[in-house]
Amino acid sequence: MRRTIISPILSAVVMGLGQFINRQYLKGFSMLLLYILGLYYSMTNLGHALWGVITLGEKAQHLEKVGRINKMVHGDHSIFLLVQGLIVIFLIILFVVAYILNIRDAYRTAVEIEQGNTPNNFGQTLKKIGTKNFPLLIITPQLIFLFFFTILPLIFSLLIAFTDYSSPKHIPPANLVDWIGFSAFKDLFTLSTWAHTFYGVFAWTVAWAVLSTLSCFFGGFLIAVLLQQKGIIFKKFFRTVYMLPFAIPGFVSLLIMRNLFNTQFGPLTQYLNFFGIQGPPWLSDPTWAKGTILLVNFWLGFPISMLMITGILTTIPRDLYEAAEVDGASGFQKFRMITFPAVMFALTPIVIGQFAGNFNNFNVIYLMTNGNPVNSDYQFAGHTDILITWLYNLSINNGKYNFASVIGIMIFIILASFSIYNFRRTRFYREEETYQ
Numbered sequence: 001m002r003r004t005i006i007s008p009i010l011s012a013v014v015m016g017l018g019q020f021i022n023r024q025y026l027k028g029f030s031m032l033l034l035y036i037l038g039l040y041y042s043m044t045n046l047g048h049a050l051w052g053v054i055t056l057g058e059k060a061q062h063l064e065k066v067g068r069i070n071k072m073v074h075g076d077h078s079i080f081l082l083v084q085g086l087i088v089i090f091l092i093i094l095f096v097v098a099y100i101l102n103i104r105d106a107y108r109t110a111v112e113i114e115q116g117n118t119p120n121n122f123g124q125t126l127k128k129i130g131t132k133n134f135p136l137l138i139i140t141p142q143l144i145f146l147f148f149f150t151i152l153p154l155i156f157s158l159l160i161a162f163t164d165y166s167s168p169k170h171i172p173p174a175n176l177v178d179w180i181g182f183s184a185f186k187d188l189f190t191l192s193t194w195a196h197t198f199y200g201v202f203a204w205t206v207a208w209a210v211l212s213t214l215s216c217f218f219g220g221f222l223i224a225v226l227l228q229q230k231g232i233i234f235k236k237f238f239r240t241v242y243m244l245p246f247a248i249p250g251f252v253s254l255l256i257m258r259n260l261f262n263t264q265f266g267p268l269t270q271y272l273n274f275f276g277i278q279g280p281p282w283l284s285d286p287t288w289a290k291g292t293i294l295l296v297n298f299w300l301g302f303p304i305s306m307l308m309i310t311g312i313l314t315t316i317p318r319d320l321y322e323a324a325e326v327d328g329a330s331g332f333q334k335f336r337m338i339t340f341p342a343v344m345f346a347l348t349p350i351v352i353g354q355f356a357g358n359f360n361n362f363n364v365i366y367l368m369t370n371g372n373p374v375n376s377d378y379q380f381a382g383h384t385d386i387l388i389t390w391l392y393n394l395s396i397n398n399g400k401y402n403f404a405s406v407i408g409i410m411i412f413i414i415l416a417s418f419s420i421y422n423f424r425r426t427r428f429y430r431e432e433e434t435y436q
Contacts, residue, residue, distance in 0.1 A: 003110040011106035015099055018106025022119055031102050038095035049088035052081030056163070061173040078177035082159065086152055160405040161185070167399030184402045194403070197378040197390075204290070205386040209359040215298045217351055220305025225339065227306075228313050239310070246303035254367035257296045258283070261368075286373055286383035293368045293384060297361070301354075308350065309343055316342050352422050356415050360388045387411050 003021065011018030015035030019028030057076025064073045109119045120128060161184055164170045165177045188194050223242060227235050245253060260266055261282035269279030283289045316338065324334045365371065371382035371389050380398050381390045387407055395404035 003114055004107060007110040008103045008107040011103045015102045018103070019109070022106060022109045022113060024109065024119060024121070024125075026121075027105075027125060034095075034098060038092075038098070042092050042095065045088045046092060049085040052076075053085035053089070055081075056178060057081055057172075057176045060176045075173060076176065077172045078163075079165070079172055082177075083152075083156060086155060087148075090147060090152065157405050157408055160401055161409055163402055165401045166403065171399065180402075184406045188403065188406055193379050197381050198407075200375075200378060201381050201385055201387055201390050204384070205359060208290075208294070208361075208365075208386055209355055211294055212297045212301065212358045212361070213351065213355045215294065216301035217305045217347075217354065219298055219302040220307075221309050221343065223302065224306045224309040224313060225335070227310065239306075242306055243303045245300050246307075250300060250363055251367060253300060254296070254364060257299075258368050261292055261296075283369055284373055286375075289369055289373060289384050293364055296368060297358075297364050300364070305354075308347060312343050312346050313339070349423055352419055356419055359386075359415055360411065361386070362388045362392065365389045366392070 007018040007021045009018075010021055011031075014032070015038075016028040016031030016033075019025075019031060022028075056078040059075040061073065061075040064071050112119055162179055162181055163177050164180045164183075169175060170177050188198055226232065227238060232238075260268055263269060263279070263281050263284045266279075266282065268282070272279040281288050282292045320338050321334055324338060329337070365384055365386055366389055369382070369384045371385035371393065373383050375381060375383045378385075380393045380400070385393065388411065391404045391407040391411070394400040394407065
């Protein structure tokens, strides 16, 4: 039987046997050792992991009377079982991937031998990993960390949406958590109180994301264009001043702004009162509060747009403007036909990213208003809450973890759909595909 057939078959039966047939003894021994450890770990942990993920426990913490004493008996912790089960399943998936790579390696080595080439020994293999496969070697630990600290929490959050994990009835270890399917999704859209809150918060979230993105972008655009005009003096000074909000830590600026716009004791209100003018309810009235946070976000966000657009404006050839002047184009026509298309071609993907960032702009809302003023018609949300701050209130402040997970899934679906759709329609994306 040909080596290219028997070697991968043996590696499929027992990890490392194909390497022994190919006379790669150290590699084969290493893989055989990995096979034994992986098989032992799978046999001892997979069953309990699957049981934990499927059942989420069977016995809650409770009191049992032992003689005349009530003794606390520790039960199953549903959340720990879910997390531990996911970790075990992931490690077993890694083992399966290594098993497949072992079969692939045995086949490739067998092909080299049949072609008359000498396969790499263990030392040469290590040298190859350190040279040719060095990028893969460096990125592998990062991918593992990415899973444990990014993908695993995302999967956990996704699964929580299909459970009844919420206080006070279903919080471990005193109570078990159960799978409830799509009940939380159904309640979010069918129960009047939850549906009213979701649609109201969602509408304001979209309005907030659109207005904050457009105001920062076009505000920065306007200032960048003005500073490029001839006759403007102290250009460097103005650029430096306009960049100061971006240079100061955002949370510091927001806390200062929150005090500045305080309805009763804020400096702005006191200043207006000094002249006999009644200060507006900056953060205590729903409409004024929304306008105020949009203003503050503009002050914080336009400098970065101004900086990027300034850089693009300096790359536009002056010959285009001179040719347009010869043809009798007005200033507005030059802006519409030359400046605006050049800037949008480069920055449209960034604007899409800014929209996604503003859609989840937790800091501005939380630090400025904390979602207030209170809205008595909403469930755990205020007038200025957006979806991400509502999610925070549901989970951290009120223990509605399953509903918070549902909101997180909805945010992901909305942003992913919007971003992918709009990015693929940009001229930047279409022209990039043309050149590939």
